[in-house]
Each structure stands twice: as C-alpha cells, then as structure tokens.
Amino acid sequence: MRWRPCSVSARSWVSANMNEALIYPPQIELVSDHACLLTFAESINDAAADVIALVTKALRNCEGIIDLVPSYTTLLVVFDTDHYDRFKITNKIKTLANKIELNSTNTSARREVVIPVYYAPEVGPDLEEVASQCNLTIDEVIKLHSETAYRAYAIGFAPGFAFLGNTPEAIRMPRKTTPRLKVPLGSVAIAEQQTAVYPSVTPGGWQILGRTPVQLVDWQSDSLALIEVGDTVRFEPITREEFLAQGGQLDGF
Amino acid sequence: MAFKVIKPGMLALLQDMGRHGYQHLGVTTGGPMDELAFRWGNALLDNDSNAAQIEITFGGFTVEAQQSTSIAITGADLGATLNGKGILPWQTYAIQKGDVLVFQQPKFGLRAYLAVKGGFLATSVLGSVATVMREKLGGLTGKGDKLAVHDVLPFHSTTQHTARHVPRLAIPNYEQMEINVVTGYQFKHFSGLERARFFSSTYSVSQNCDRMGYRLEGTAVGQDQPGIISEGIAYGAIQIPNDGQPIVLFRDRQTIGGYPKVGCVTSFSGALLSQKKPGDRIGFRYISVDQAEHERHLQLARIHQWR
Known part of the structure; x- marks a missing residue:
C-alpha cells in the first residue's frame, strides 16, 4: 500500500471503497534505463486487476518488450533499449492504453482454473489449528476455503507461486511464527487474506490445509504454469482415494 | 570437443x-x-x-x-x-x-x-x-x-x-566507488533528510552478497512506509527494508516484492557493483534517466563499433 500516515483523504476513502480507484490511462514512471512501472490503482481492487490483465495481454506481443511483471496494482514493463528510449516506450504504452476497450473486461472472459484438493490433517498439518483458532469445525474450514472463487492477483516468490485472494474473513489467520524449512510440493495454504498452492518445495510460513495432486508448473509442457495473473481459481475437495488415484503423494513432512 | x-x-x-x-x-x-x-x-x-x-x-x-x-x-x-x-x-x-x-x-x-x-x-x-x-x-x-x-x-x-x-x-576500473542510481519507485516517499543520507553516505558490501542481491552496511536510511503492495522488481532495484540497510537486487532476484525502493542502479553500475567483495566500499550517485540511457548507449556503441 502506497500510503503514508496522515495522508488518508476523504477522496481516497471513497475510491478505496468503490471501484473508482482505477487510474487510467495508467501512471507511467521510468524506474531504470530499461524498465518502467505502470500504476493502475493506489489500493487493491478488481477493476484495476482486470485492466492490468488486459494491458499485459496487449503488450505481450509487442516487439521490443522483453518482460512483463503484473502485480496487484502495477505492471512492470522491461524493454529492449535498442528498440525504445524513454520517450518511445512512454508513447507506445500511451497509444496502446488509448486503444484498449475497458468494457471488454468482464468476469466471464476470465479463465477459470479448478484445483482438486485433499483436505486432511495428514497433508494439511495446520487444519486443526486453523479450525480451533477460528472457532470452526474442520469441515467448516474446508467448506469456506473451497466455496470461494479466488483471483490470481500476482505471481512471484517462486516460479508459478500465485497469490490468490481473497479468503473469507472467518478463516483469516496470520502466518506461522516459525516458518517451515520445507513445505511439500502441492501444499495448499492460507495467510491473512491470501491463499496459494506451493509449486515447488520451498521454505514457507503459511498455514497448510491440504494438498493437490496436480502439478502447477511443468517447464516441458506448452502451458508451463497452470495459473496466470488474472485467472479465477477454485478449489474442489477430493477424497484420499481420489488424491492417490490422481498421483498424489502423502509424504513430505 | x-x-x-x-x-x-x-x-x-x-x-x-x-x-x-x-x-x-x-x-x-x-x-x-x-x-x-x-x-x-x-x-x-x-x-x-x-x-x-x-x-x-x-x-x-x-x-x-x-x-x-x-x-x-x-x-x-x-x-x-x-x-x-x-x-x-x-x-x-x-x-x-x-x-x-x-x-x-x-x-x-x-x-x-x-x-x-x-x-x-x-x-x-x-x-x-x-x-x-x-x-x-x-x-x-x-x-x-x-x-x-x-x-x-x-x-x-x-x-x-x-x-x-x-x-x-x-576496460572498466573495478576500484571505482561511485555507483550510479536512477531514482524512482517510492523515492518520493523518502524525506529529504533520508535521501541526503542515502546519497552522501559510504556503504560497505556485507557478507550477504550473491547473485540475488547485495546487502550493504552503513548509515541506515529511515522510511516511514509500513510496506507497499508487492510490485515487479526491476534489475538493480535498491530496497530499503525496516533496518534501513540498502539491498541492491541483481540477476537472480525474486520477480515481485513489497519493500520500498529508492531507485535502481544502472545496468553498468550494477556490473561494477557485482565485481565488489565483502568489505569493499561504495557510494551512490544520482543520475537522471537520460544520463543513464546515454551511459548505456555509449558502452554498447563502443562494443558495436569495435566489432
């Protein structure tokens, strides 16, 4: 959040609560000799996320654009300095932004990714703790987590690690005080208003609820990563038998 | 073969x-x-x-x-x-x-x-x-x-x-201490005093320096930003974590992150910095984006013409 104490005005309160927080065309700032940062909002909101997905798509196939890093409210554009200087890249983005029809964004146009999850203490060691901290039963936690449609706001931390939001208020938990040194592949976890699936074995401090048998990244395949920024993601509870039948592994802790 | x-x-x-x-x-x-x-x-x-x-x-x-x-x-x-x-x-x-x-x-x-x-x-x-x-x-x-x-x-x-x-x-002089910086990202949220501290201090390279980033040690740069929304990290971005000790992010950096940044070191100053060892001392120098562009084009043109 790009806010400072004492600078919260009535206007930003209004825009933070309604979907007027979109800045369009985006604010363009050169952050180095070969990258610029496009800012679409001051606070996280779905209207900005939709537009970021749209602009990212439009810039993807432009010549001389090397990399695009979309996140919650911004898009980092890395460009080839042989192709653009600071004026040309700004003009290119402005021209492109003016051509984009903002109305073309709607939820139905989004890709939906369904991820099967085996929710159980044997693969979700924090499930019981989350339930007791939130005064819920394990089944209620599973229901709340799996009945919510999430949005992939950003990808980072590790290849294919998608930050999905937002979890229902009732199951919001802080990160663990001591992160685990090894979180098994496919672990489905929550932290604050976010949820995610671990695409590789990494250290991690999120609360683990279950595990998916589905592989999230496969660099040998054409699709590479299952989730991309802007996608809608749902979790579908599966049984232990289904988990094993789909190739799920129970070890790792 | x-x-x-x-x-x-x-x-x-x-x-x-x-x-x-x-x-x-x-x-x-x-x-x-x-x-x-x-x-x-x-x-x-x-x-x-x-x-x-x-x-x-x-x-x-x-x-x-x-x-x-x-x-x-x-x-x-x-x-x-x-x-x-x-x-x-x-x-x-x-x-x-x-x-x-x-x-x-x-x-x-x-x-x-x-x-x-x-x-x-x-x-x-x-x-x-x-x-x-x-x-x-x-x-x-x-x-x-x-x-x-x-x-x-x-x-x-x-x-x-x-x-x-x-x-x-x-041939670059690896003993050069000045590292050129283009300001950007959250630079405007740092106070004048903190900016002055950053640009006038000498920093030394800490033991924590690798292909992901170089953590520096020296005058702490204060910032009153409680954290920002995670955003894309450009090569050379200079993060200021809570302890105020700058971290310059290099080739193996994470792609997004939520620490405030004062700016980015230029590609060729980044090259110079990555030739430094723990204990080596550096200072940051402000340059404008057009100076950074000029610096890059000059270096590339030299190679190109020589080829």
Whole structure:
C-alpha cells in the first residue's frame, strides 16, 4: 500500500471503497534505463486487476518488450533499449492504453482454473489449528476455503507461486511464527487474506490445509504454469482415494 | 570437443544473457552479473552476443582442454594461468588440446568470464541456458546445477584464432566507488533528510552478497512506509527494508516484492557493483534517466563499433 500516515483523504476513502480507484490511462514512471512501472490503482481492487490483465495481454506481443511483471496494482514493463528510449516506450504504452476497450473486461472472459484438493490433517498439518483458532469445525474450514472463487492477483516468490485472494474473513489467520524449512510440493495454504498452492518445495510460513495432486508448473509442457495473473481459481475437495488415484503423494513432512 | 572441469571452485556457472519473457510466471532472468564483461567476451571472439560463457566467482577453477579452440577472458583478474604461465583478462588466447587453464583468486574484481569461440553448448530451458540455482533451471544439466568436478563443457572445436584485446579505454576500473542510481519507485516517499543520507553516505558490501542481491552496511536510511503492495522488481532495484540497510537486487532476484525502493542502479553500475567483495566500499550517485540511457548507449556503441 502506497500510503503514508496522515495522508488518508476523504477522496481516497471513497475510491478505496468503490471501484473508482482505477487510474487510467495508467501512471507511467521510468524506474531504470530499461524498465518502467505502470500504476493502475493506489489500493487493491478488481477493476484495476482486470485492466492490468488486459494491458499485459496487449503488450505481450509487442516487439521490443522483453518482460512483463503484473502485480496487484502495477505492471512492470522491461524493454529492449535498442528498440525504445524513454520517450518511445512512454508513447507506445500511451497509444496502446488509448486503444484498449475497458468494457471488454468482464468476469466471464476470465479463465477459470479448478484445483482438486485433499483436505486432511495428514497433508494439511495446520487444519486443526486453523479450525480451533477460528472457532470452526474442520469441515467448516474446508467448506469456506473451497466455496470461494479466488483471483490470481500476482505471481512471484517462486516460479508459478500465485497469490490468490481473497479468503473469507472467518478463516483469516496470520502466518506461522516459525516458518517451515520445507513445505511439500502441492501444499495448499492460507495467510491473512491470501491463499496459494506451493509449486515447488520451498521454505514457507503459511498455514497448510491440504494438498493437490496436480502439478502447477511443468517447464516441458506448452502451458508451463497452470495459473496466470488474472485467472479465477477454485478449489474442489477430493477424497484420499481420489488424491492417490490422481498421483498424489502423502509424504513430505 | 570440450573443456573438462578439474576443479569447480567456489561458484562457476554457465550463463547466457538470461531467461527473458517468463517473469510473469515468477521465473527470474539469471544472466551475467557483469553484463559489460560478458558482452566484451563474445565480441572478442566475434560470437553471437547471447553465446554461453562460464561466470567464475572468486576462482579456484581449473579446466583442461580436450580439443583446440580460441578463448577470451574478461571481467575480474582472478590470477589466471595457462599451462602455469600468467595471463591477463580482456583478451583472446589460443588453446591446444591438453592445455590447462587455472583461475586462482581475485586480484581485481570478483567475477571472471570464460568465453569460447562459438559459445559453450547446452540444452536451453525456457529459451536460455542461464543457471539459476534457486529455481533449479538452466546450466549443463538443465536443473540449475553449478559446475562440478568432471563436468564436460562442450564447444565446437576450431583451430582458427585471432589475437584481439579490448581497447584500454574501454576496460572498466573495478576500484571505482561511485555507483550510479536512477531514482524512482517510492523515492518520493523518502524525506529529504533520508535521501541526503542515502546519497552522501559510504556503504560497505556485507557478507550477504550473491547473485540475488547485495546487502550493504552503513548509515541506515529511515522510511516511514509500513510496506507497499508487492510490485515487479526491476534489475538493480535498491530496497530499503525496516533496518534501513540498502539491498541492491541483481540477476537472480525474486520477480515481485513489497519493500520500498529508492531507485535502481544502472545496468553498468550494477556490473561494477557485482565485481565488489565483502568489505569493499561504495557510494551512490544520482543520475537522471537520460544520463543513464546515454551511459548505456555509449558502452554498447563502443562494443558495436569495435566489432
């Protein structure tokens, strides 16, 4: 959040609560000799996320654009300095932004990714703790987590690690005080208003609820990563038998 | 048709210009820490500018040639020897079968580049052979491994050799302390006093310096920003975490992050900084985006015209 104490005005309160927080065309700032940062909002909101997905798509196939890093409210554009200087890249983005029809964004146009999850203490060691901290039963936690449609706001931390939001208020938990040194592949976890699936074995401090048998990244395949920024993601509870039948592994802790 | 690794040293990695176009999936770029030295290595041999080279950090690296070829050494002076005889960086050398090439330890700078005529051959992953150990991508195996003893580094053998060297004026001075910075990101949220502290202090390179980033030690830069919404991190971004000690992010950085940033070091100042060792001292100097653009074009034009 790009806010400072004492600078919260009535206007930003209004825009933070309604979907007027979109800045369009985006604010363009050169952050180095070969990258610029496009800012679409001051606070996280779905209207900005939709537009970021749209602009990212439009810039993807432009010549001389090397990399695009979309996140919650911004898009980092890395460009080839042989192709653009600071004026040309700004003009290119402005021209492109003016051509984009903002109305073309709607939820139905989004890709939906369904991820099967085996929710159980044997693969979700924090499930019981989350339930007791939130005064819920394990089944209620599973229901709340799996009945919510999430949005992939950003990808980072590790290849294919998608930050999905937002979890229902009732199951919001802080990160663990001591992160685990090894979180098994496919672990489905929550932290604050976010949820995610671990695409590789990494250290991690999120609360683990279950595990998916589905592989999230496969660099040998054409699709590479299952989730991309802007996608809608749902979790579908599966049984232990289904988990094993789909190739799920129970070890790792 | 190869070099055989006799001693891998502390860290020797296969690198090309990096893995580009996948940062939206969280895949970092990798690539040479010292872009300028890397570019000169390929220019000296008239290679494609993306041809794979070995980045040797610190030294302790020994290879034996199994066939003849032509090599170029650029970047740090790691006290290299060819069959026991001292050789200098920034030029080409003819290699015969059985020749032993040794990189001992740093005299000037930290990272040396070994380029071979036509480039080292390896199967690329996501369009690049750049080794990123943290992501287990690239390198000889494709799985992000650093070079190990008995590894075989293949190349197309050649007996053609042209003696060439980088013009003296184009060789960077790794003892230079000024690191150029383009301000941006959250710069405007730092107070005048904190900006002044950042630009007027001397920082030393801490023990925590690797391909991901360089953590510096010196005057703490205060910031009253409680954290920002995670955003894309450009090469060279300077993060100011809660303790106020700047971290400069390099080739293997994470793609997004939520620490406030004062700006970015330029590509060639970043190259200079990555030749620094723990304990070396630096200072940051403000330059405008057009000066940074000019600096980059000047360096690239020099290589281009010389080719």
